[in-house]
Amino acid sequence: MSIDIKTKCLHIESEEGYKNHYGSISYPIYQTATYAHPEVGCSTGFDYSRLQNPTRKQLEQTVEALENGIDALAFSSGMAAITALMEIFKPGDHLVTDADLYGGSIRLFDNINVKNGIEFSRVDCSRVEIEDYIKDNTKAIYIETPTNPMMRVIDIEKVAAIAKKHNLLLIVDNTFLSPYFQNPLDLGADIVIHSGTKFLGGHNDTIAGFVVTNREDISEKLRFIIKTVGSGLAPFDSWLILRGIKTLGIRMEKAEENAFEIVKYLQSEPKVKNVYYPGIPGTESYEISKRQARGFGSMLTFEVESAALAKHILKFTKLIPFAESLGGVETLLTYPCTQTHADVPEEERIANGITDCVLRMSVGIEAAVDLINDLKEAIDSYDGYKAQYI
Numbered sequence: 001m002s003i004d005i006k007t008k009c010l011h012i013e014s015e016e017g018y019k020n021h022y023g024s025i026s027y028p029i030y031q032t033a034t035y036a037h038p039e040v041g042c043s044t045g046f047d048y049s050r051l052q053n054p055t056r057k058q059l060e061q062t063v064e065a066l067e068n069g070i071d072a073l074a075f076s077s078g079m080a081a082i083t084a085l086m087e088i089f090k091p092g093d094h095l096v097t098d099a100d101l102y103g104g105s106i107r108l109f110d111n112i113n114v115k116n117g118i119e120f121s122r123v124d125c126s127r128v129e130i131e132d133y134i135k136d137n138t139k140a141i142y143i144e145t146p147t148n149p150m151m152r153v154i155d156i157e158k159v160a161a162i163a164k165k166h167n168l169l170l171i172v173d174n175t176f177l178s179p180y181f182q183n184p185l186d187l188g189a190d191i192v193i194h195s196g197t198k199f200l201g202g203h204n205d206t207i208a209g210f211v212v213t214n215r216e217d218i219s220e221k222l223r224f225i226i227k228t229v230g231s232g233l234a235p236f237d238s239w240l241i242l243r244g245i246k247t248l249g250i251r252m253e254k255a256e257e258n259a260f261e262i263v264k265y266l267q268s269e270p271k272v273k274n275v276y277y278p279g280i281p282g283t284e285s286y287e288i289s290k291r292q293a294r295g296f297g298s299m300l301t302f303e304v305e306s307a308a309l310a311k312h313i314l315k316f317t318k319l320i321p322f323a324e325s326l327g328g329v330e331t332l333l334t335y336p337c338t339q340t341h342a343d344v345p346e347e348e349r350i351a352n353g354i355t356d357c358v359l360r361m362s363v364g365i366e367a368a369v370d371l372i373n374d375l376k377e378a379i380d381s382y383d384g385y386k387a388q389y390i
């Protein structure tokens with residue numbers, strides 16, 4: 001039976017169903033490090049929780065179902081997931097990555113993976129000819145779409161075709177849209193990454209990460225890595241993410257609806273110079289999104305007339321906190337140039353459009369009118385304070 005993604009968030013086709021665990025509707029938290037064996041050569045299926053734990057397994061099967069993969073692995077953070085994934089490469093391997101990635105991923109590649117002999121070319125995959133950067137030792141293409149924070153949409157099927165032609169892996173960080181709106185494996189990707197901290201968890205209360213794949217060979221390698229390096233997600237945190245996923249559908253729908261309202265307001269605001277959101281018609285990002293995703297999500301970026309105004313907004317919104325992260329029920333405002341993208345070389349950051357006038361907003365599920373009033377009051381109160389930022 002094929003079931004809708006909204007239903008998959010609540011019911012996965014697990015081997016055991018509700019037969020076990022006393023019919024518990026909420027999957028139990030197995031807070032155990034180890035498991036007793038009935039006799040030599042026999043196992044309950046679980047031996048030691050670094051390798052696997054029932055609560056983590058339940059979560060992994062849920063995410064695997066949402067992304068249409070054959071395996072999903074839950075890690076202690078999004079960065080732990082990407083770090084583990086990078087272990088499938090060896091010294092001398094080369095990856096082409098998009099230029100507009102999550103800052104933490106760039107920090108990992110530049111400071112840890114490069115040290116281990118892996119090479120990277122960072123290119124704007126939404127605009128340039130990716131094939132020009134593919135070399136004999138290239139092993140993978142690594143993208144995020146929409147990109148962070150400039151919200152450029154990359155055509156996944158087009159990049160997948162290039163990856164297939166050159167026998168490369170295509171890795172897509174799908175954090176921004178979540179599996180609710182986009183499934184990169186269905187579009188030709190081999191590996192999907194998630195920061196589970198964001199939309200999957202959805203409540204700004206748990207750090208988690210995922211690698212999902214539809215390839216047996218990759219799954220086997222990743223299972224070896226997770227048990228060897230020991231960065232799997234803890235049972236309680238696995239349960240929190242499972243609970244978050246139950247409402248993924250309604251959260252994504254409401255947050256997207258709010259995002260549209262806020263975009264409308266920002267576009268009418270003279271002190272706002274640019275609004276970047278894939279749901280704005282008439283752009284290439286919009287057309288690609290219509291083809292490859294079921295929604296536009298609730299992440300948006302906007303550029304205001306001056307850095308002083310950007311800082312003023314961050315200080316004077318009353319409802320919307322100035323905080324890193326995204327994808328939670330609470331709306332957050334982020335300042336990419338000093339927060340998420342502080343470690344990206346300045347020249348590269350500015351070339352990508354991430355100036356000190358740019359704010360990123362993760363829209364939550366509050367009443368849109370309250371969010372708009374909060375932004376409007378902060379922006380309207382600006383003039384009188386100008387001097388204090390100059």
Ligand SMILES: *Cc1c(COP(=O)(O)O)cnc(C)c1O
Nearest residue numbers: 077078079102173175195197208
């Ligand atoms: C937050 C984030 C990460 C890192 O995830 P953590 O859970 O914070 O370690 C990776 N990619 C994207 C797109 C993110 O937003």
